[in-house]
Amino acid sequence: MKPQTRKTYVSETVAQLKPSGIRRFFDLASSLEGVISLGVGEPDFVTSWSIREASILALEQGYTSYTANAGLPELRQEIAAYLRRKFRVEYHPETEVLVTVGASQALDLALRAIVNPGDEVILIEPSFVAYEPLVVLAGGKPVAVRTSGADRFRLDLTQLEQAVTARTKAVIVCSPNNPTGTVLSRAELDGLARLAQAHDLLVIADEIYAELTYEGEYTSMAAVAGMRERTILVSGFSKGFAMTGWRLGFAAAPEELLQAMLKIHQYAMMCAPTMAQYGALEALRSGERDVAEMRNSYRRRRNYFVASLNEMGLPCHLPGGAFYAFPSIQPTGLTSEQFAERLLLEEKVAVVPGNVFGQSGEGYIRCSYASSLEQLQEALKRMKRFLARL
Numbered sequence: 001m002k003p004q005t006r007k008t009y010v011s012e013t014v015a016q017l018k019p020s021g022i023r024r025f026f027d028l029a030s031s032l033e034g035v036i037s038l039g040v041g042e043p044d045f046v047t048s049w050s051i052r053e054a055s056i057l058a059l060e061q062g063y064t065s066y067t068a069n070a071g072l073p074e075l076r077q078e079i080a081a082y083l084r085r086k087f088r089v090e091y092h093p094e095t096e097v098l099v100t101v102g103a104s105q106a107l108d109l110a111l112r113a114i115v116n117p118g119d120e121v122i123l124i125e126p127s128f129v130a131y132e133p134l135v136v137l138a139g140g141k142p143v144a145v146r147t148s149g150a151d152r153f154r155l156d157l158t159q160l161e162q163a164v165t166a167r168t169k170a171v172i173v174c175s176p177n178n179p180t181g182t183v184l185s186r187a188e189l190d191g192l193a194r195l196a197q198a199h200d201l202l203v204i205a206d207e208i209y210a211e212l213t214y215e216g217e218y219t220s221m222a223a224v225a226g227m228r229e230r231t232i233l234v235s236g237f238s239k240g241f242a243m244t245g246w247r248l249g250f251a252a253a254p255e256e257l258l259q260a261m262l263k264i265h266q267y268a269m270m271c272a273p274t275m276a277q278y279g280a281l282e283a284l285r286s287g288e289r290d291v292a293e294m295r296n297s298y299r300r301r302r303n304y305f306v307a308s309l310n311e312m313g314l315p316c317h318l319p320g321g322a323f324y325a326f327p328s329i330q331p332t333g334l335t336s337e338q339f340a341e342r343l344l345l346e347e348k349v350a351v352v353p354g355n356v357f358g359q360s361g362e363g364y365i366r367c368s369y370a371s372s373l374e375q376l377q378e379a380l381k382r383m384k385r386f387l388a389r390l
């Protein structure tokens, strides 16, 4: 009997995933000449020379084979020492630390390791664009809890608690946040901890921007009393160490969870790239001063950029971390898509419309200030001209 012809070979889950809203703008931006991009979430620094050199040396020495599945033992030791030094959390390097292909893979592994079909995972919107599709791909159900610009995107613990059901497995939090730059306060962390304990939830803490915190000391979710046991800490080298192209990140979690993630990782990925792991080792051993310099540079640009946005009539809170400003465009009466599209076509400045980060991002745009001061000045000039014409 002749089999019935399929309409598509693509799985229903994948077919139903929305394409990234950011992509459309990048395709449009790359088709135009002379565009200043405040769109990408990427440092404008080249990775420090000592890190590149360590990786080159590893290649020269012929370290070109696989590493242990969980990553080079000495790198895992350095990661554990780094987490102890910076955030005062203790992880066993052999059983509780996993080196991954970017924080992206750590997030994917965390979700796939914990989600049963239909389990709910709470996301705090506006949120990083990958969380929702990763939850869906893991077979889970994303549940959005909104935050509001009027409240500087602070976490509303009452709303969060109302979103918890018997099926809720975990909450994903991102601090400093992409796209809002908001850093969870001590009270929010404590509240979240109480809630996670009361409802027996895990927290997937995306701390990829922790090194780029501009006010006060950073508190890791895992450092809050009682939280180490229910936190999967996700971080990496892309942002703080300016290593996006190296594709290197890590996860730290209690042994049972970390080993479940490793089980997937050993089949799906084998290990993270070897030469990148040697670079990361050097980053943790000697990178602190360069990170501090980059942080200071972003801080200066943040202060200038956010003050300029406010002056031109786009109200913007001072973000505590990351390298994004998230101003309101509500005074213009345009939707965030309209604003971003017209700004791109009329003035050749690329920003990301806030609605791609969830409904509560509507009325806002995300501008990355990880660009040179000259580029920021020119972009601000163009934005001002655009606003004057509206």
Ligand code: PMP
Pocket: 041, 101, 102, 103, 104, 105, 128, 174, 177, 178, 206, 208, 235, 236, 237, 238, 244, 247, 248, 249
């Ligand atoms: N989490 C957040 C919040 C991010 O903004 C990004 C990068 N845009 C990632 C994770 C992924 O980072 P990596 O390059 O380490 O995969």
